[in-house]
Amino acid sequence: MKYCSKLARCFAAAFVLPLFFGGEAFAGAKREAKAESVDLTVVSEIGGAAYTQSFPEAPRRAVSLSHFSTEMMLALGLADSMAGVAWMDNEVMPEFEAAFEKIPVLSDRYPSQEVLLDAAPDFVTGWASAFTDKNFPPAFLEQNGIAFYLPRVEYLGANMDSVYEDFTLLGKIFRVEPKAAAVIKDMKAKIDAVNAKVAGRPPVTVFVYDSGDTAPYTAGDALPSDLIRLAGGKNIYGDEPKKWLSVQWEDVVAQNPDWIIVMQYSSAEDSSKKIDFLKTNAATKGLDAVKNNRIFVLGLADVTGGPRNTAAVETMARHFHPGALN
Numbered sequence: 125m126k127y128c129s130k131l132a133r134c135f136a137a138a139f140v141l142p143l144f145f146g147g148e149a150f151a152g153a154k155r156e157a158k159a160e161s162v163d164l165t166v167v168s169e170i171g172g173a174a175y176t177q178s179f180p181e182a183p184r185r186a187v188s189l190s191h192f193s194t195e196m197m198l199a200l201g202l203a204d205s206m207a208g209v210a211w212m213d214n215e216v217m218p219e220f221e222a223a224f225e226k227i228p229v230l231s232d233r234y235p236s237q238e239v240l241l242d243a244a245p246d247f248v249t250g251w252a253s254a255f256t257d258k259n260f261p262p263a264f265l266e267q268n269g270i271a272f273y274l275p276r277v278e279y280l281g282a283n284m285d286s287v288y289e290d291f292t293l294l295g296k297i298f299r300v301e302p303k304a305a306a307v308i309k310d311m312k313a314k315i316d317a318v319n320a321k322v323a324g325r326p327p328v329t330v331f332v333y334d335s336g337d338t339a340p341y342t343a344g345d346a347l348p349s350d351l352i353r354l355a356g357g358k359n360i361y362g363d364e365p366k367k368w369l370s371v372q373w374e375d376v377v378a379q380n381p382d383w384i385i386v387m388q389y390s391s392a393e394d395s396s397k398k399i400d401f402l403k404t405n406a407a408t409k410g411l412d413a414v415k416n417n418r419i420f421v422l423g424l425a426d427v428t429g430g431p432r433n434t435a436a437v438e439t440m441a442r443h444f445h446p447g448a449l450n
Contacts (some may be wrong), residue, residue, distance in 0.1 A: 126400060137428075143385075157293050159172075163180075163226070164178070164179040164180070164296055164297065165177065165178050165179070166179065166273055166293055166296075166297065168272060168273055168274040169274065169279070170252070170255045170262055170275055171255070171256070171262075171343070173262075175262050175266075175272070176386075177271045177272060177273065178271075179271060179296075179297050182205065182297065182298045182299045183205060183246045183247030183262060183271065183297065183298065184205055185205070185206075185207035185243070185244055185246045185247070186205055186206050186207060186245060186246070186247040186248070186298075187206070187207055187208045187209070187210070187230065187243055187245040187247070187248050187249075187250075187251070188206065188208075188209045188210070188248075188249055188250055189209075189210050189211055189234060189242065189248060189249065189250025189259075189260075190211050190250035190251040190254070190423075190428070191211065191214060191216075191425045191426060192211040192212075192213075192275070192428035192429050192430040192432075193210045193249045193250050193275055193429075194206075194209045194212065194216070194224075194431075195216065195217060195220060195300075195430045195431055195432065196275075196290060196291065196294060196429065196430045196431070197225060197249075197294065198216070198217075198220040198223050199291075199307050199431045200291070200295060200298065200300050200303050200304055200307065201221070201300065202294075202298055202300070202442050203223035203224070203226050203227060204226070204228045205298060206228040207227075207228070207243045207244060207245050208227065208228045208229070208235075208240075208243040208245065209227050209228070209229055209230065209324055210225075210229065210230045210231045210232070210233065210234055210235050210250075210255075211230070211231070211232070211233055211234060211250065211251065212229070213389060213390055213423065213424045213425045213428075214388070214423040214424070214425040214426075217431065217432065224414065227303065228243065230243060232319075234254065234259050234260075235271040236264070237259075237260065237264065240260060241268060245270055246269070246271060247270065247271045247272065247273070247297075248260060248265060248268060248270055248271075248272045248273075248340070249272065249273045249274070249294075249400070250275075251278065252274060252284070253368060254279040255272065255274060255415060264267030271294070273294075273297065275290045275429060276289045276290050276293075276429075277290055277347050277428060277429030278367075279440045280345055280346070280365065280366070281346075282346055282347045282350070282365055282367075282429070283347060283350035284315065284350055284351070284354065284433065286347065286429065287347070287429040287433060288308045288311070288312070289429070290429055291304045291307055291308050292304055292305075292308065295347070298342050307431065310434075311433065311434050311443060312429070312436075313435040314434040315354055315433070315434055315437050318354065318355065318437050318438050318441050318449065319354045319355075319356075319437070320355030320447045321441070321445075321449055322355060322411065322444070322448050323356075323446065324440050325356055325445050327356055327357050327358045327359070328352070328356065328382040328383055328444045328445075329357070329358055329360050329379065329380075329381040329382045329383070330352050330357040330358065330359050330360065330362075330381055330382065330383045330384070330444075331360055331361075331376055331379070331381040331383070331384050331385070331413070332348055332352075332357075332359060332384075332385045332387065332427075333385065333387065333398060333402065334368065335383055335385050335386045335387070335398070336370065336403075337372065337401065338373075339370045339372060339373075339375060340370070340371055340445075341368060341369070341370050341374065342366055342368065342369060342370075342371055343359060343361065343362070343367070344361050344362065344363075344364035344366040344367055344368060344369045345362060345363065345364060345365055345366065345426060346367040346368065346377075347368065347428065347429060347433075348385075349361075349362035351427055351433060351436055351437050351440065352385075352440060354437050355437045355438075355439075355441040355444055355445075356440075356441055356444045356445050356448070357372055357382075357440060357444045360376075360379045360381050371406060373405075373407040373420065374407070374409070376407075376411075377408070377410070378405060380411055380412055380413075381412075381413055382412065382413060382418060382444075383413050383418045383419070383420075383443060383444060384402065384411070384413045384418065384419045385404075385419075385420060385421075385422055385440070386398045386415070386419060386420070386421045386422075386426075387421075387422065387423075387424055388421050388422065388423045388424065389424050389426075393413060395421045395425075399419055399421075402414050402419065419427050419442070420439070420443050422439065422440075423435060426439075
C-alpha cells in the first residue's frame with residue numbers, strides 16, 4: 125500500500141501515546157531496560173559540530189525522517205520500536221509492507237515540530253536536512269529529551285562502508301547487533317558477487333541526472349558514486365567535493381558519458397519527462413548515451429543507504445556490462 129493512503133489514519137495514531145504501564149507490566153519494562161543498559165555513546169557531526177548522544181537503553185519510540193533510514197530500521201525488524209515516519213520517497217519494499225502498515229506516517233515531507241513532539245519520540249534519525257534550523261536542530265531535540273543520529277551515508281564521501289556502519293550503529297543503539305550483522309553479511313555477499321563479475325572490465329562513464337533544465341543537478345562525492353563504481357562504472361562528477369551539485373550542460377556534453385541514470389524522486393513522478401527532455405534538448409540530444417538509448421531510471425531510495433543498494437548495484441551492472449552477470 126502506498127504511504128500516502130495512510131496519512132488520514134496516521135495523524136490520529138500519532139496522538140495515541142503509551143504514557144503509563146500497569147503493575148507487573150511496568151515492573152517488567154524496568155527490568156528489561158536495566159538488563160539492556162550499557163555505556164553506549166554515538167557521535168553525529170551536524171553543521172560542523174559534533175554531538176555526542178548516550179544510549180543507556182534501546183529507543184522505544186523512534187521517528188525516521190527519511191525513506192532510507194525507515195527501510196534500514198525495517199530491515200532490522202524495528203517496526204515495533206517506531207512511533208512515526210516521514211519523507212518517504214518511493215513505495216516501501218514489498219517485504220516490509222506488513223511491518224510498515226503498523227507505523228504512523230507523520231507527514232509526506234517533514235512534520236512540524238508540534239507534530240513531531242505529539243508523537244512523543246525518544247529518538248530521531250533521517251536526512252541531514254532534518255537537523256537544520258528550519259526543521260529539528262540539535263538544540264531543539266536536546267531540549268525535548270530526544271536522542272538523534274545522523275546516518276553516515278549522509279556525510280560527504282559516503283560509500284558502502286558507510287551503509288554497513290549505519291547498520292552496525294543502529295544495531296548497537298537498538299540492541300539488535302546479531303540482526304544487523306546478518307543484514308550486512310547478506311548485502312556484502314550480494315554486492316561482492318556483482319563486483320567480482322565486472323572487475324577487470326573497463327569502467328563505463330556515467331552521468332546521474334537528478335533534475336534541472338538549464339543547470340542539471342547531479343551526484344558528487346556521495347553514495348551513488350560508490351554504487352556506480354561497484355557496478356563497473358565511474359560517475360563523471362564523483363570527485364567533486366559535494367554530495368550533490370549543479371553543473372553545466374556544456375561540461376556534460378564535453379565529457380559525453382557512456383550512460384545516464386535518471387533519478388525518480390517518488391513513485392508518482394513521471395520520470396519519462398526527464399528522458400524526453402534529454403532526447404529533445406539541443407544540448408543533450410547528441411550525447412552518445414542519448415542517441416544509443418543508454419538511459420535507465422533508478423529511484424532516489426535505491427541510491428541512498430539501505431537494503432535497496434544490493435539490487436541497485438546489480439541493476440547498474442546489468443546495464444553497464446551486458447552479459448557479465450549471466
